[in-house]
Amino acid sequence: MNPDSRTPPVGVPFDSDDPNNRCFGCSPDNEQGLRMAFVKTGCHAVEAHYEVAEHFCGAPQVVHGGIQATMLDEVLGFACRTAFADDDVDGLQIVTAEFSLRYRIPVPTGVQLLLRGEVERTEGRNIFVKGAILDDAERELTRGEARWVRLA
């Protein structure tokens, strides 16, 4: 295995030890961030379990729509990484280009949530991904779809 690979084997968490990562969503070192961690669950699929703190609410006890977007942007971004072969990820740079969300059921703070993301297809530099925030009964609360673009 290439130790720099961004795509771990299925069932294994993504590396989070990059000292340059200060990301609000996934840096373990950003104490004001979400500090989410992701596991590869299929060839082009990832998951996270996450409980949102109350200070990320919109209405009381409901996760802010923008924080839901942050969580989905993260899970879709990690899903994107699985679109590339291990020998093709050196210096990988990907960004969100278009992102659509459908808020179906209010997402509660303070309970364990499941996030799922997967690659739908790639077209040239474009990676099309979709995912969702689910409750513990795997009921879909909020759905997201995005087009990401590979810059490098």
Next chain:
Amino acid sequence: MNPDSRTPPVGVPFDSDDPNNRCFGCSPDNEQGLRMAFVKTGCHAVEAHYEVAEHFCGAPQVVHGGIQATMLDEVLGFACRTAFADDDVDGLQIVTAEFSLRYRIPVPTGVQLLLRGEVERTEGRNIFVKGAILDDAERELTRGEARWVRLA
């Protein structure tokens, strides 16, 4: 004027003294939040000036896509409030139903940004809004469109 009105006169900031507001986006009392404040700039239009702290980054020095979504969700939400007459906002409850973003140019942390939101139209309980994050030259960096729904 009704002192409980959610829609101030044009040129006047929205009230932010609701002690129950703990919103990550706009509560002045949520120290871990964005603490955004909005001004009504037209009959159905609102604006905010805002500088994003570095701990809300995705890549270094770039505002996280989810935080951009949070900022746009806020400005669009405040724009929604202008869709209702002052005598029709007691107990107003509105939520985001659908939300689409187009990330055009990276949004930098640590610089003054302008957010604009406006009502496009209403259809029954639905409020259609659009807005953008702009730089100091009023160049559009990220664009957002949403459908909100009035619940009460």
